[in-house]
Amino acid sequence: xxxxxxxxxxxxxxxxxxxxxxxxxxxxxxxxxxxxxxxxxxxxxxxxxxxxxxxxxxxxxxxxxxxxxxxxxxxxxxxxxxxxxxxxxxxxxxxxxxxxxxxxxxxxxxxxxxxxxxxxxxxxxxxxxxxxxxxxxxxxxxxxxxxxxxxxxxxxxxxxxxxxxxxxxxxxxxxxxx
Amino acid sequence: xxxxxxxxxxxxxxxxxxxxxxxxxxxxxxxxxxxxxxxxxxxxxxxxxxxxxxxxxxxxxxxxxxxxxxxxxxxxxxxxxxxxxxxxxxxxxxxxxxxxxxxxxxxxxxxxxxxxxxxxxxxxxxxxxxxxxxxxxxxxxxxxxxxxxxxxxxxxxxxxxxxxxxxxxxxxxxxxxxxxxxxxxxxxxxxxxxxxxxxxxxxxxxxxxxxxxxxxxxxxxxxxxxxxxxxxxxxxxxxxxxxxxxxxxxxxxxxxxxxxxxxxxxxxxxxxxxxxx
Numbered sequence: 001x002x003x004x005x006x007x008x009x010x011x012x013x014x015x016x017x018x019x020x021x022x023x024x025x026x027x028x029x030x031x032x033x034x035x036x037x038x039x040x041x042x043x044x045x046x047x048x049x050x051x052x053x054x055x056x057x058x059x060x061x062x063x064x065x066x067x068x069x070x071x072x073x074x075x076x077x078x079x080x081x082x083x084x085x086x087x088x089x090x091x092x093x094x095x096x097x098x099x100x101x102x103x104x105x106x107x108x109x110x111x112x113x114x115x116x117x118x119x120x121x122x123x124x125x126x127x128x129x130x131x132x133x134x135x136x137x138x139x140x141x142x143x144x145x146x147x148x149x150x151x152x153x154x155x156x157x158x159x160x161x162x163x164x165x166x167x168x169x170x171x172x173x174x175x176x177x178x
Numbered sequence: 179x180x181x182x183x184x185x186x187x188x189x190x191x192x193x194x195x196x197x198x199x200x201x202x203x204x205x206x207x208x209x210x211x212x213x214x215x216x217x218x219x220x221x222x223x224x225x226x227x228x229x230x231x232x233x234x235x236x237x238x239x240x241x242x243x244x245x246x247x248x249x250x251x252x253x254x255x256x257x258x259x260x261x262x263x264x265x266x267x268x269x270x271x272x273x274x275x276x277x278x279x280x281x282x283x284x285x286x287x288x289x290x291x292x293x294x295x296x297x298x299x300x301x302x303x304x305x306x307x308x309x310x311x312x313x314x315x316x317x318x319x320x321x322x323x324x325x326x327x328x329x330x331x332x333x334x335x336x337x338x339x340x341x342x343x344x345x346x347x348x349x350x351x352x353x354x355x356x357x358x359x360x361x362x363x364x365x366x367x368x369x370x371x372x373x374x375x376x377x378x379x380x381x382x383x384x385x386x387x388x389x390x391x392x393x394x395x396x397x398x399x400x401x402x403x404x405x406x407x408x409x410x411x412x413x414x415x416x417x418x419x420x421x422x423x424x425x426x427x428x429x430x431x432x433x434x435x436x437x438x439x440x441x442x443x444x445x446x447x448x449x450x451x452x453x454x455x
Contacts, residue, residue, distance in 0.1 A: 005327065009324075012317070013317060013320075027331075031335060035228055037231055038304075042335075043298065043332050043333075043335045043336040043339060044339035044343070045430075046345065048343055049344055049345050049351065050345070050351055050354035050355050051350065052354040052357055052383075056358065056361035058362050069366050069367060072366070076211070076431035077207070077211035077431060080293055080297070080431075081211075081213055081218070081289075084295045085221070085294040088223060088225055101228075104227075119233070119237065122236060123224065123226040123233050123236040129223060132222045133223050136220065136221055136223070139219035139220070140219040140221070143212060143219050157365075161357065161361065161364075163381060164380075165376065165380030165381045167364055167365050
């Protein structure tokens with residue numbers, strides 16, 4: 001027992017001990033509740049059950065009419081910064097133009113919702129963000145590709161994968177054009 | 179009472195050079211990835227979700243202030259990069275790691291919010307500077323030892339999550355995750371080497387299941403590290419393999435987390451008579 005990390009730390013410095021103990025306490029507590037507050041991380045990536053979906057939704061970007069292959073043109077971090085917000089933008093549209101974060105809090109907080117709503121308004125996106133976001137996609141793409149863009153079309157396409165892993169397009173939905 | 183190993187000033191200096199040198203390299207990679215705040219082109223869509231840290235910075239409007247003005251974002255990026263470089267050069271001047279830690283926390287929250295995904299890949303860089311904030315070598319050594327336990331916890335808790343949420347016993351998990359993560363690539367580049375490789379794995383789903391199962395078993399093994407340091411070489415190698423395979427086969431870029439691997443190395447230039455076994 002005397003050789004344990006926490007015992008040795010306590011002997012060295014009580015304040016440092018409580019600092020580390022608090023970090024461990026919040027990390028463990030938030031792992032039990034399944035919530036995350038930075039820097040008390042929850043490492044649950046890919047832990048939820050995934051069912052194989054032969055139909056997959058893919059974001060397609062067309063610049064000046066040509067398909068932009070963001071897997072070969074952009075590296076991982078650059079691609080993530082572009083594609084992930086488009087996915088969230090789509091989830092807002094799917095949620096009747098309401099930020100899913102607001103819907104989540106409304107469903108969880110019940111009668112408390114009006115009290116947190118003013119704060120929520122500052123940390124979520126208004127429906128009017130649509131045009132500003134679309135303009136941002138163009139700006140960020142122009143910066144990433146280092147060239148001006150005349151026309152931009154963003155699609156959400158659904159592909160069906162056969163048993164050999166070959167995709168075929170089954171549906172295309174235009175998210176926006178500029 | 180001492181930490182397992184006590185770093186003396188020179189050992190701490192060598193370690194600091196490696197750690198902040200690693201961070202500088204990854205900051206350069208982020209610069210090349212158009213991911214510095216001045217390169218984000220004034221993003222507008224934020225994602226705080228239920229994380230109170232993101233709520234706090236957005237209520238203070240810090241991410242909006244940093245990215246909303248080109249001059250402010252350039253100054254912020256220069257300060258962030260310079261603080262990392264100066265931390266590597268003047269390791270024992272604590273002001274630089276402290277400045278870097280604060281600035282990087284702001285960068286972490288800003289990038290993650292505007293990229294609409296709270297990625298953990300930068301979590302290691304977020305925490306690794308903290309031991310360098312402390313003057314006492316003993317305090318540094320204790321926090322460094324604690325960071326080693328945190329590194330082991332990352333992988334072991336990832337296993338626990340898969341165990342308790344049932345993914346571990348879900349035979350289709352590997353195939354389903356694989357299809358989900360690689361579909362985009364196959365559509366975009368079907369005739370490339372990786373496009374063909376991914377299609378092969380989809381056509382042979384048992385292979386994907388074996389890969390994911392091997393990864394989960396490896397994560398479970400990290401618990402051994404809580405009881406002995408004898409296998410630290412293994413816990414050093416496994417994350418490198420793990421993140422390389424994740425990057426190649428799932429497109430998940432987590433190499434920045436490898437900064438925590440430094441906690442698994444034996445301390446440099448530390449007299450063996452000081453500290454533990």
